Amino acid sequence: MEGYYSIGEVSKMTGATIKTIRYYDEIKLLPASTISSTGYRYYNDEDIAQLELILLLRYLGFAVQDIKQILQHEVPVSTSIQWQLEAIEQQIEHLDRLKHILVHAQEQQHREAPLAYLHDIADIVHKSTHQRQQFIANKMQQHLGTEGLPYQWREHILTTCIGFVPKVQELSESQLHAWSRMSTMLDDPAFALEMKQKLEPYWETVSNQQLDYSLWGKPYAALTSTILALIEAGENERSANMQQAALDYVQLVTGSVAPITREQVRSFLEQAEAMTSERIQLWWELITTLNPSLAPEAQVQHMIARTLAYLVREPSEQWIAGGVSAT
Numbered sequence: 109m110e111g112y113y114s115i116g117e118v119s120k121m122t123g124a125t126i127k128t129i130r131y132y133d134e135i136k137l138l139p140a141s142t143i144s145s146t147g148y149r150y151y152n153d154e155d156i157a158q159l160e161l162i163l164l165l166r167y168l169g170f171a172v173q174d175i176k177q178i179l180q181h182e183v184p185v186s187t188s189i190q191w192q193l194e195a196i197e198q199q200i201e202h203l204d205r206l207k208h209i210l211v212h213a214q215e216q217q218h219r220e221a222p223l224a225y226l227h228d229i230a231d232i233v234h235k236s237t238h239q240r241q242q243f244i245a246n247k248m249q250q251h252l253g254t255e256g257l258p259y260q261w262r263e264h265i266l267t268t269c270i271g272f273v274p275k276v277q278e279l280s281e282s283q284l285h286a287w288s289r290m291s292t293m294l295d296d297p298a299f300a301l302e303m304k305q306k307l308e309p310y311w312e313t314v315s316n317q318q319l320d321y322s323l324w325g326k327p328y329a330a331l332t333s334t335i336l337a338l339i340e341a342g343e344n345e346r347s348a349n350m351q352q353a354a355l356d357y358v359q360l361v362t363g364s365v366a367p368i369t370r371e372q373v374r375s376f377l378e379q380a381e382a383m384t385s386e387r388i389q390l391w392w393e394l395i396t397t398l399n400p401s402l403a404p405e406a407q408v409q410h411m412i413a414r415t416l417a418y419l420v421r422e423p424s425e426q427w428i429a430g431g432v433s434a435t
Contacts, residue, residue: 113156115130115150121156122160130149137162137176138162158179162179165178168192241273244290245266248265248294251303252303257311260322272395273399274400282397283397283398286397293387293390324360331353354411358373376416
């Protein structure tokens with residue numbers, strides 16, 4: 109048939125397999141222009157041009173269903189291209205993440221370390237968000253030494269620990285690395301003991317002063333929001349508003365009902381310093397890497413510490429005179 113080509117000829121001309129061309133015909137993506145009385149399919153030049161377009165779109169990653177919508181004008185070409193660009197960007201991010209994991213594994217110093225690192229990553233990747241939360245919760249319950257605290261405090265601490273885990277299934281390369289390091293630290297008995305010993309004085313304060321979490325939780329959240337708003341407004345430790353908020357924080361955390369004195373702030377800072385270490389600081393840094401949504405909370409804590417340290421170094425005349433007190 110002049111001007112028509114058999115399926116075998118079309119295959120040779122375009123590089124598409126006979127099986128692929130038949131499949132496109134079956135799903136009506138590229139129906140044959142004519143079928144002979146003996147059942148043979150034949151295609152013309154227009155069909156070949158259409159097939160070459162289909163093959164190009166497949167090469168660019170378009171799904172068969174998307175191509176059908178494009179060719180049938182159900183979806184604008186510009187929209188389809190935008191969708192595909194977004195999909196490709198996601199693939200690039202995924203491949204970049206895989207590359208960083210492999211590069212980091214390759215950089216491990218010891219011979220068996222790369223395999224151990226990849227084993228850790230595999231374990232992380234295949235854990236669901238719930239499994240990650242359970243892992244953190246179980247480990248932190250073992251390490252924090254909160255057994256003697258009131259129920260509401262233990263529930264609050266458990267909820268906080270669960271909140272360390274982001275509510276996404278696929279973690280970035282930096283998040284995977286942070287999780288790997290956190291898991292290693294949580295499995296280290298020395299770190300567990302260090303964390304328990306460092307936090308023990310605070311749990312004693314909670315128990316001895318009988319701080320009621322039901323009365324403590326909402327004011328704490330409100331105060332955190334206030335300090336964050338002050339930070340966003342550009343205020344710093346020299347601001348009277350920030351200083352007042354920091355003093356309010358000390359009063360809330362210590363359960364004090366009297367105005368906060370300079371010596372109390374100094375003592376508070378010393379206790380806070382005694383409750384941390386290089387490894388515990390690293391732990392909190394890893395948490396904010398794992399879950400960036402917790403960064404504002406870390407920012408608030410950092411500003412409180414800066415403000416209190418500033419007040420101890422350079423107390424305002426108003427505070428010395430007793431005019432500034434926690435409310």
